Amino acid sequence: MSKSRIRRIGVKLSRLLPAALWRPMRSIGTGVVTPIRFSLTSGHWKSSLAMSACTATGAPIPWYTYPAIDFLTQRSFEGKNVLEFGGGQSTLWWSARAQSVLTIEEDSDWYERLRSRVARNVGIHHVPVDHATRSVASVKALLDAQPIRAFDVIVVDGHLRQEVTALAFDYLEPDGAMILDNSEGYGFYEAIKDRNCRRVDFFGFAPGVSLRHCTSIVFLKDCFLLNPKIPIPVIEEMERGEESLRTKVYAVSSTETLARWRAIKSATA
Numbered sequence: 001m002s003k004s005r006i007r008r009i010g011v012k013l014s015r016l017l018p019a020a021l022w023r024p025m026r027s028i029g030t031g032v033v034t035p036i037r038f039s040l041t042s043g044h045w046k047s048s049l050a051m052s053a054c055t056a057t058g059a060p061i062p063w064y065t066y067p068a069i070d071f072l073t074q075r076s077f078e079g080k081n082v083l084e085f086g087g088g089q090s091t092l093w094w095s096a097r098a099q100s101v102l103t104i105e106e107d108s109d110w111y112e113r114l115r116s117r118v119a120r121n122v123g124i125h126h127v128p129v130d131h132a133t134r135s136v137a138s139v140k141a142l143l144d145a146q147p148i149r150a151f152d153v154i155v156v157d158g159h160l161r162q163e164v165t166a167l168a169f170d171y172l173e174p175d176g177a178m179i180l181d182n183s184e185g186y187g188f189y190e191a192i193k194d195r196n197c198r199r200v201d202f203f204g205f206a207p208g209v210s211l212r213h214c215t216s217i218v219f220l221k222d223c224f225l226l227n228p229k230i231p232i233p234v235i236e237e238m239e240r241g242e243e244s245l246r247t248k249v250y251a252v253s254s255t256e257t258l259a260r261w262r263a264i265k266s267a268t269a
Contacts, residue, residue, distance in 0.1 A: 042066055047208035053089040054207065061207060062090035063157070064181055068202035068215035072179075074233055075225055083143075083151040083171065086158020087114050087124060095119045098153070102146065104139060106159050129160055136163045143171055152224065155179045162187030169195065175222045183216035192218055 010026065017025070039045040043055040044066075053063040061069055077097040084091060087103035087110070094101045095118060103124040105111040111126040118124055123146075127138050139159070153176060154168045161180075165188060168178055180188045183201065192199065202215045217225065 042207075044205065044207055051208065060089040060092040062093050062155075062181075063088065063206055063209075064090075064179070064215040065202050065204040065206050065213060067204045068179070068217070070235060071202065071217075072225075075230065077153070080152035081148050081150075082153045082155065083168070084155045084157070085139075085161070085164045085168075086156070087111075088157075090155065090157065091118055091122060091124070094153075094155075095122045100148065102148070102151070104142065104159060127159070134160055134163055136160055136167050139164060140167060143167075150176070152176045153179065155181070156188075157181040162191045165191040169197075172220070174220060175224045176219065177223050177225050178218040180216045180218060182213055184214045188216070196220070198223075 013025070039048075041056055043053075043057075043061065046056055046058065047053050050058075053061050055061055062072075064072075077094070078099070080098045082094045082098045082101045084094065084101060084103040087105045091101060091103050091114060099121065101118075101122045103114075103118075103122060104127050105114065105124060106127065106129045108126055108128070111124065115124050125142055127142060130136075130138070136159075149171070150173045151171055152173050154172055156165050156168060156178065157180075165178070165180065172178055180192075183189075197218050197220055200217045202217070203212055205212055206215075217223075219226070
């Protein structure tokens with residue numbers, strides 16, 4: 001149910017009912033409708049049933065917190081190169097937006113499953129975790145063999161997270177962003193606390209998950225994601241839609257929202 005429809009119903013009821021009845025009814029209704037509406041419109045309900053991160057329409061999304069997903073969705077990644085430690089729905093999401101995606105996956109079964117689903121702009125490699133030595137030498141060797149020497153976005157959501165986070169700084173563009181998922185754990189804090197970097201934390205629920213956690217964005221002196229020219233959209237007016245390659249498709253409910261979205265694309269391209 002759209003926000004405008006909810007408002008119209010509310011206005012009608014407020015005119016029909018006495019205030020003594022309408023006010024408690026509104027309070028109870030807000031408490032009941034809000035979490036249901038969030039779960040349905042965000043895709044949380046569908047993700048829970050599918051046991052896979054997706055929108056309400058079934059399109060893949062990363063398993064980040066919703067505030068982080070909303071933040072990233074409003075930005076353009078055209079011409080950007082992405083490095084992922086740990087692949088999945090996020091790989092499909094990034095490949096629809098970025099110029100290239102390099103995914104390093106530790107699980108052989110998941111690697112085989114994902115390899116058949118990715119687009120041509122994705123390079124996916126299986127690199128097992130060395131739990132005995134916790135060495136990331138094999139990861140470094142793979143990265144050094146790549147034609148791309150530095151990445152605009154580096155996502156750490158798998159492998160030896162603390163170790164690959166420390167390594168990732170050597171492959172991050174000066175104005176790039178590092179995305180750390182489940183950053184409240186896995187040694188992420190220890191990996192970055194003594195670095196000359198900045199961090200923004202996005203706390204909240206994630207697709208199909210009942211407990212809140214944190215997705216953090218780490219950057220150096222500057223970051224292309226934080227360009228002040230990027231407009232602030234009316235998030236309620238921008239419905240999440242199906243994604244085509246490097247193109248966002250929205251159900252736009254007003255001319256103003258469409259203009260804002262075009263301004264976002266222009267500012268971040």
